[in-house]
Amino acid sequence: xxxxxxxxxxxxxxxxxxxxxxxxxxxxxxxxxxxxxxxxxxxxxxxxxxxxxxxxxxxxxxxxxxxxxxxxxxxxxxxxxxxxxxxxxxxxxxxxxxxxxxxxxxxxxxxxxxxxxxxxxxxxxxxxxxxxxxxxxxxxxxxxxxxxxxxxxxxxxxxxx
Amino acid sequence: xxxxxxxxxxxxxxxxxxxxxxxxxxxxxxxxxxxxxxxxxxxxxxxxxxxxxxxxxxxxxxxxxxxxxxxxxxxxxxxxxxxxxxxxxxxxxxxxxxxxxxxxxxxxxxxxxxxxxxxxxxxxxxxxxxxxxxxxxxxxxxxxxxxxxxxxxxxxxxxxxxxxxxxxxxxxxxxxxxxxxxxxxxxxxxxxxxxxxxxxxxxxxxxxxxxxxxxxxxxxxxxxxxxxxxxxxxxxxxxxxxxxxxxxxxxxxxxxxxxxxxxxxxxxxxxxxxxxxxxxxxxxxxxxxxxxxxxxxxxxxxxxxxxxxxxxxxxxxxxxxxxxxxxxxxxxxxxxxxxxxxxxxxxxxxxxxxxxxxxxxxxxxxxxxxxxxxxxxxxxxxxxxxxxxxxxxxxxxxxxxxxxxxxxxxxxxxxxxxxxxxxxxxxxxxxxxxxxxxxxxxxxxxxxxxxxxxxxxxxxxxxxxxxxxxxxxxxxxxxxxxxxxxxxxxxxxxxxxxxxxxxxxxxxxxxxxxxxxxxxxxxxxxxxxxxxxxxxxxxxxxxxxxxxxxxxxxxxxxxxxxxxxxxxxxxxxxxxxxxxxxxxxxxxxxxxxxxxxxxxxxxxxxxxxxxxxxxxxxxxxxxxxxxxxxxxxxxxxxxxxxxxxxxxxxxxxxxxxxxxxxxxxxxxxxxxxxxxxxxxxxxxxxxxxxxxxxxxxxxxxxxxxxxxxxxxxxxxxxxxxxxxxxxxxxxxxxxxxxxxxxxxxxxxxxxxxxxxxxxxxxxxxxxxxxxxxxxxxxxxxxxx
Numbered sequence: 001x002x003x004x005x006x007x008x009x010x011x012x013x014x015x016x017x018x019x020x021x022x023x024x025x026x027x028x029x030x031x032x033x034x035x036x037x038x039x040x041x042x043x044x045x046x047x048x049x050x051x052x053x054x055x056x057x058x059x060x061x062x063x064x065x066x067x068x069x070x071x072x073x074x075x076x077x078x079x080x081x082x083x084x085x086x087x088x089x090x091x092x093x094x095x096x097x098x099x100x101x102x103x104x105x106x107x108x109x110x111x112x113x114x115x116x117x118x119x120x121x122x123x124x125x126x127x128x129x130x131x132x133x134x135x136x137x138x139x140x141x142x143x144x145x146x147x148x149x150x151x152x153x154x155x156x157x158x159x160x161x
Numbered sequence: 162x163x164x165x166x167x168x169x170x171x172x173x174x175x176x177x178x179x180x181x182x183x184x185x186x187x188x189x190x191x192x193x194x195x196x197x198x199x200x201x202x203x204x205x206x207x208x209x210x211x212x213x214x215x216x217x218x219x220x221x222x223x224x225x226x227x228x229x230x231x232x233x234x235x236x237x238x239x240x241x242x243x244x245x246x247x248x249x250x251x252x253x254x255x256x257x258x259x260x261x262x263x264x265x266x267x268x269x270x271x272x273x274x275x276x277x278x279x280x281x282x283x284x285x286x287x288x289x290x291x292x293x294x295x296x297x298x299x300x301x302x303x304x305x306x307x308x309x310x311x312x313x314x315x316x317x318x319x320x321x322x323x324x325x326x327x328x329x330x331x332x333x334x335x336x337x338x339x340x341x342x343x344x345x346x347x348x349x350x351x352x353x354x355x356x357x358x359x360x361x362x363x364x365x366x367x368x369x370x371x372x373x374x375x376x377x378x379x380x381x382x383x384x385x386x387x388x389x390x391x392x393x394x395x396x397x398x399x400x401x402x403x404x405x406x407x408x409x410x411x412x413x414x415x416x417x418x419x420x421x422x423x424x425x426x427x428x429x430x431x432x433x434x435x436x437x438x439x440x441x442x443x444x445x446x447x448x449x450x451x452x453x454x455x456x457x458x459x460x461x462x463x464x465x466x467x468x469x470x471x472x473x474x475x476x477x478x479x480x481x482x483x484x485x486x487x488x489x490x491x492x493x494x495x496x497x498x499x500x501x502x503x504x505x506x507x508x509x510x511x512x513x514x515x516x517x518x519x520x521x522x523x524x525x526x527x528x529x530x531x532x533x534x535x536x537x538x539x540x541x542x543x544x545x546x547x548x549x550x551x552x553x554x555x556x557x558x559x560x561x562x563x564x565x566x567x568x569x570x571x572x573x574x575x576x577x578x579x580x581x582x583x584x585x586x587x588x589x590x591x592x593x594x595x596x597x598x599x600x601x602x603x604x605x606x607x608x609x610x611x612x613x614x615x616x617x618x619x620x621x622x623x624x625x626x627x628x629x630x631x632x633x634x635x636x637x638x639x640x641x642x643x644x645x646x647x648x649x650x651x652x653x654x655x656x657x658x659x660x661x662x663x664x665x666x667x668x669x670x671x672x673x674x675x676x677x678x679x680x681x682x683x684x685x686x687x688x689x690x691x692x693x694x695x696x697x698x699x700x701x702x703x704x705x706x707x708x709x710x711x712x713x714x715x716x717x718x719x720x721x722x723x724x725x726x727x728x729x730x731x732x733x734x735x736x737x738x739x740x741x742x743x744x745x746x747x748x749x750x751x752x753x754x755x756x757x758x759x760x761x762x763x764x765x766x767x768x769x770x771x772x773x774x775x776x777x778x779x780x781x782x783x784x785x786x787x788x789x790x791x792x793x794x795x796x797x798x799x800x801x802x803x804x805x806x807x808x809x810x811x812x813x814x815x816x817x818x819x820x821x822x823x824x825x826x827x828x829x830x831x832x833x834x835x836x837x838x839x840x841x842x843x844x845x846x847x848x849x850x851x852x853x854x855x856x857x858x859x860x861x862x863x864x865x866x867x868x869x870x871x872x873x874x875x876x877x878x879x880x881x882x883x884x885x886x887x888x889x890x891x892x893x894x895x896x897x898x899x900x901x902x903x904x905x906x907x908x909x910x911x912x913x914x915x916x917x918x919x920x921x922x923x924x925x926x927x928x929x930x931x932x933x934x935x936x937x938x939x940x941x942x943x944x945x
Contacts, residue, residue, distance in 0.1 A: 024282055038198045039191020041425075043375040044457045048862040051375055079191040092189040096181060099828055102836065103656025104188030105197075105375045105425030111189060130870040137862065139375050139426050140656045141839035143873050145832060 008072035013037075013081035021068035027061075028052050030068040031078065039079035039108040050136030053109035054078045060116040079108035082115070090156035091115055091149075100149035102140035110136050114150050118157050124150070175669040176891045179828035182661045183680065184423065184654070194422040196395045197376045201383055201450040205234055207443055208284035209453065210274040210291040211462060212266035215302075215531040215855030216313065217295035219264055219273065227276050227290040232283035235447055236291060238274045239263040242442050246409050249442070253401065253433045254328050255340060256320040258497040258534070260409075260438045266295070267315055267496035268533050269855040270462025275443060277451065300531035300855055304493035305470050307338040307530045314338060315496060315529035324404070326631050330780050331502055338529040340494060341502040343509050345523040345783030347581045353485025353520025357476025361557055365549035366922040367905075368849035369468040369493065371461050372538055373867055374655075376425020378463060379454035382440035387448060390441050391418045397431045397653050398693035399683040405434050406441050417441075420684035424655035428840070429537035430464050431655070432695055433500060461850060461860035466538030467504060468493040471512070471549035476520075481563050483572050485520040488512040490546065492527050492535070499536035501527045507627060507696075508542030510783050513581045514550035515591040515625035515794065516572040521581035523783070531855050540626070540901040541696050544841060547624035548923055551906035555620070555913065565621055565910065566599045573623075583784040586792070588886045588894075590820040594796035595623050597818035597880045602798035610915070614806045617813075618915025623796035624902030627789035628895060629696045630775035635689035636706035638667055638714045638767040642758070644738050644750030646673060646714075649681040650707065651691035652699045657897050658829040659699050663707050665825050666890055670711035672735040689768075697793060697895030700825060702771055704890035709769025717765045721753045774888070791886055794820040795899030797838055799874070801911040808931030810846050812908060815839075815874040822886035822894030830896050834879035837900030843868040845905040849924045 005020045012035060019034045031037040031054070040063050043051040047062035054063045055077040082089035088096070091114050101107040110133060117124060117132040124132065129150045138146065187193040224236035239261040242249045249260040262273045276287035301307040301315070315338050321331035331341060354360060380394040390410075396402055399419040407414045424431060436453045443451040455463065469492055476485035490512055494501035509525025558568035573591040580586055598621060599605075611617040637649040648667050654660045660680040668675040681688055691703060719730040722740040725748060726733070733740050741747035748756070754763055773790035800814040817834045824830040847866040851858040859865045866872070879900065885892025905923055913919045918933045935942050 022282075032198065033200075037191075038195075041195075041197065041376070043377065043425075044862045046457075046861060046863060049375060083190055088186070088189065095189045096185045099179075099181065099185075099832060101185075101188050101656075102658070102832070103374075103376070103424060103426045104184075104193055105195065107188050108191040126875075134870045137375070137867060137869050139373055139428070139840075139867060141836035141868060141873070142832065143839065143868075143870055144835055144877055147870075 006069065008069055010071045010073060011075040013077055021071065023067065023069055025068045027054065027063040027066040027068050027071055037078050037080050041105060043105065049106065050109040050113060051106050053112040055112060055116065060113050079112055082111065090160065091153040094149040094153035094156060098145050098149035098152055100142055100145040102142050106136060106138045110138065110146060114153060118154055122158055123154055173669060173891065175665045175675050176825050177823065177827065179826055180661055180665055180675045182658055183664060183676065184660060195376050195425050196379050196381065196393050196422050197425060197454065199381050199393050201381060204450040204452055205277040205279060205447060206281040206284045207275045207277050207451055207453040208288040209272045210276065210288045210293065212262065212269055212271040212273055214266065214295050214297055215269050216298040216300035217266050218298065219262060219266060220294040220296050222274055223292040224274060227287040230283065230287045230290060232278050232280055233287045234277045234279065236274055236276050236287065237443060237446060241446055245442050245445055249409060250320065251405050251409060251434045251438050252322055252498055253324060253500050254322055254331060254502040255498040256322050257316055260442050268531050270533055271496065272439065275439065277443065277447060302530050302532055302852065302855060304468065304491040304528045304530060308491055308526055308528045312338060315531060328502060340498045340527040340529060341505050343506040343525045343783065344781060345510050345521060345581050347583065348520035350485045350487050350520045350522040354476040357484050358479045359477045359560065361475045361477065361553060363473055363553050363556060363921060365471045365473065365552055367469050367545045367548055368924060369532065369535065370466045370844045370848045371850060371865065372428040372430035373457065373460060374426030374428060374430050377455045377457055377460055378431060378435050380436035380440045381450060381452040382444035383450040384444050384448065387445060389416045390444065392437050392441055393420055394437050395424050395431055396421050396437065397424065397427045397655060397695060398433055399685055400651050400690045401433055401693055402437045403685045406438055409438055418686045421653050422682060424653055427655035428539045429695065432537050432693060435463060457862060458860045461857050462533045464499065465495065465533055465535045465850065467501065467535040467542060467545065469545040471546065473549050473553050475553060475557065477557055477561065481561055481568050481571050483516055483518050486513045486518050487522045489524045490526065492542065493530050493532060494527050495530055495532040495534040497534040498527065499534050501535055504537065504542040507629060508546060510582050510788065511543065511625055511627060512546045512550070515574050515623055517574050517578045518581065523581065532852065537695055539837060539840060540898045543624055543626045543902050544905060547622060547902045548905045551622035551624065551903060552909050552921065555910040556919065566595060566604055569595050569623060582778060582788040584786065584788040588884060589792040589794060590882050590884050591623060591625065591794050593882045594794050594818040594820055597882060598796045598798035598816050601816035601878060601880060602800060602814065604798065608800065611802065614804055616803050616805055616915040617800060618911040619798065619800050620907040620910030620914055621798040622903035622906040622910060623794065626793040626898065626902065628701065628791050628793065629698050630773050630790050632692040632698060632702055633770065633772050634691045634703040634706040635770045636703065636710040637689055638710040640714055640718065640750060640765040642751065642754035642761040642763050646671060646677065647679045647681060648707065649688045650703055651683040651688045652703045653683050653694040655694065657833065658826060659694065662700055662825045662829065663703060666704050666707045667711040669891065670708050671715050673738050697897040700893050700895050701791060701889055702773060704893055705771035706769040708890045709771060710767040713769060714765050714767025717767065718750060718753060721757055722748055725753065725756045791822070791889065791894045793895060793899050795902040797903035797907045799904065799907045799911050801908060801915065803912060803915045803930065805916060805934055808927035808934060810908065810912065810925055810930060812842050812874045814876040815842065815904065817879040817900045818882055819879065819896055819899035820882045820884065820894065821896045822889045823883055823892030824881050825891065825893050827881060830881055831879050833897050834900035835877055837898060838904050839868050839873050841901040841904035842873065844924060845908045846925050847872065849926065
């Protein structure tokens with residue numbers, strides 16, 4: 001195509017997929033347009049707010065700063081991968097039970113970042129939680145509830161081990 | 162008079178319960194609907210070409226290169242708009258804002274043209290190719306300078322809108338930047354100052370800040386026939402959007418459908434008309450769906466919080482009694498009035514603070530300048546005023562050697578006292594809020610004041626706000642034949658939890674579980690009128706309408722039950738979807754419908770409409786027998802650390818108290834108080850828009866720092882002062898803004914407590930604090 005689109009293949013939420021990616025579009029545009037995945041969102045568009053956080057090859061990534069063609073060959077997980085049908089991930093349950101959101105726009109980003117945190121540090125201190133999540137912004141400022149949710153999620157995660 | 166905190170009535174089942182948000186699962190799974198995500202078949206993306214200068218005549222717009230760009234569908238300018246709308250000026254207070262600039266631009270960032278394309282990247286590229294030639298005029302940026310005779314004039318003529326009942330007094334004027342000059346006159350300030358032992362005069366300034374909702378502003382319009390419109394918009398005020406777009410087009414309101422989904426934050430940014438008039442006109446011109454979604458940067462040029470200058474003169478007796486106060490406030494409204502005149506009047510009349518002062522004179526002036534427009538921002542002007550009167554409260558207390566808490570408690574308004582507007586105070590727990598935060602922070606206990614370069618201090622402050630009136634809210638409660646219940650309201654849930662709280666009110670009234678109610682989102686074809694979701698008004702105003710609608714539905718169900726059970730309706734109880742008589746017989750809602758219609762069919766529809774009691778103030782004296790449906794009060798105490806080598810302030814502890822009437826949902830209310838306080842901490846120590854000839858230097862989250870996890874107090878808490886309001890729905894008051902009133906002066910007061918230095922301009926940026934510290938120590942930094 002004239003705009004340089006090319007076919008890429010990657011693994012999305014556990015399934016092999018293909019997409020036509022334009023060289024100038026970012027990962028979030030492609031996930032929304034081609035896969036109807038709206039949990040990761042572009043807000044600041046500069047990688048500063050964390051609303052677009054997805055896991056690329058297991059690493060939390062700002063999807064708004066990643067060009068779509070670079071998804072070729074990777075494994076990508078979005079917020080939509082966490083729940084198993086109606087069974088929520090323990091982090092989602094903890095965010096629900098601790099009312100750790102208001103408008104919800106930043107929430108998937110916080111949850112994806114928390115997933116990575118707990119995978120790496122199963123029993124984080126409050127200080128570790130604050131630092132790990134310092135790249136995610138919540139303008140509604142549900143921070144007190146978020147830290148309580150992350151603590152609760154860590155406890156629930158450990159109970160599953 | 163003693164202030165009592167009444168216990169919550171134990172009989173309530175749904176109200177006073179921390180019901181988890183009804184939409185919670187959709188939010189944690191990412192499935193929730195925002196207009197941000199809406200894409201329609203055949204839709205065009207619009208990119209706005211914005212003014213690069215602050216004040217100028219438009220000489221020419223050259224869009225040839227943009228039109229020639231492959232993929233560009235059209236480039237639209239003000240001339241195209243005029244063909245559809247002969248007078249394309251909108252606004253809630255003045256009709257001053259053009260759909261697209263016509264002949265003149267009034268601020269950097271004003272929309273001049275729109276490039277439309279099926280690919281948003283093409284629209285972006287096309288916008289860069291539009292060349293606009295300007296003939297620059299002298300701009301004016303400072304609110305005090307703009308109010309003086311001889312200042313450059315932003316608008317040649319002012320056209321009052323006449324839409325809202327409380328803004329009917331606005332006048333058409335020429336040759337002035339003053340949109341509104343509101344007064345309060347109470348007692349005789351000259352006599353008051355003559356009787357005072359001390360006079361304090363200070364000027365406090367605050368800078369312009371932005372709401373930065375994380376879902377950037379977005380609107381999508383579509384039309385099928387060119388004679389009707391549907392506007393999907395992230396708006397806090399769909400009813401106003403419908404009315405205003407219909408007015409612009411000369412159509413009846415029922416030809417314009419406006420619907421909202423959940424909002425990714427609002428905070429006042431998404432009120433009145435933002436992008437709606439523009440997408441509506443574009444859709445009518447090109448006859449295709451049109452979407453305009455702003456970038457974070459563009460939001461800074463769209464709506465802001467007023468920068469202010471507050472001049473405050475206060476007369477005090479030796480014993481600490483405040484006897485007179487004179488306040489002049491200039492509100493920097495930017496290039497378009499938006500709702501600034503209401504901010505000026507409604508907030509302006511509380512500028513003397515929550516204090517019992519015999520002689521008061523207040524002047525509050527809404528001023529046009531060539532900055533981006535200012536409008537409503539959580540707190541609606543109150544934080545800028547509290548910043549002034551609570552900073553000065555500490556200046557006075559220190560000078561007189563009085564404890565800041567004792568000084569406040571000596572002067573606070575108590576129920577039965579007369580406010581400066583002449584209204585007698587009721588259900589306003591000012592003292593209880595002050596006492597709460599003093600207790601929470603441990604005001605009387607010693608604390609670590611720091612050593613070396615890091616010093617610690619404490620500060621306290623309290624603010625008061627009147628609620629908005631007159632306003633109207635209408636609600637519909639529909640009971641289906643299976644007994645399930647739907648609540649249709651135009652209140653917009655932008656994160657404050659209104660869906661859940663309103664469902665709780667309906668559930669309490671109907672005797673069913675909150676979780677069983679479905680809430681229909683604002684859609685002007687379906688949900689009835691509501692003035693808007695603003696000013697913490699929904700819980701009280703819409704809460705009443707919902708209660709009345711549910712009560713209407715309940716009465717209809719009871720009447721049905723009375724027929725089929727053969728007993729008077731008054732002797733029936735309604736609980737858990739079942740109506741029962743005293744003698745053990747009962748019918749479920751479903752059984753009632755089957756009995757009535759012979760099958761599962763039909764509806765019971767309950768309606769409710771609410772306008773609060775209110776007495777319009779006299780426009781020359783500001784006097785009113787009932788100036789507000791209820792008073793909101795918020796107090797905050799903080800403990801801060803100041804790095805005296807860098808000027809950096811860290812808020813380590815922050816405790817808030819809010820007079821909430823009765824909390825419909827205590828967990829949500831507590832979160833509102835804390836999160837409003839955090840937002841205010843941002844505008845106290847890190848957030849401010851920096852301008853260079855009207856251009857914003859820091860319109861990005863990289864340079865405009867909103868609070869993140871490392872910026873918020875590690876120790877943060879809120880206490881709900883519950884005193885059921887006799888006129889509130891189940892005793893509730895609005896609470897979304899209360900936590901935002903007092904943090905800023907509390908921090909400035911703590912700064913003086915820690916270092917002895919008083920700063921009179923906010924925000925308390927490190928550089929500003931360091932300059933003040935160095936100036937005080939006789940080693941000033943070089944001038945900027």
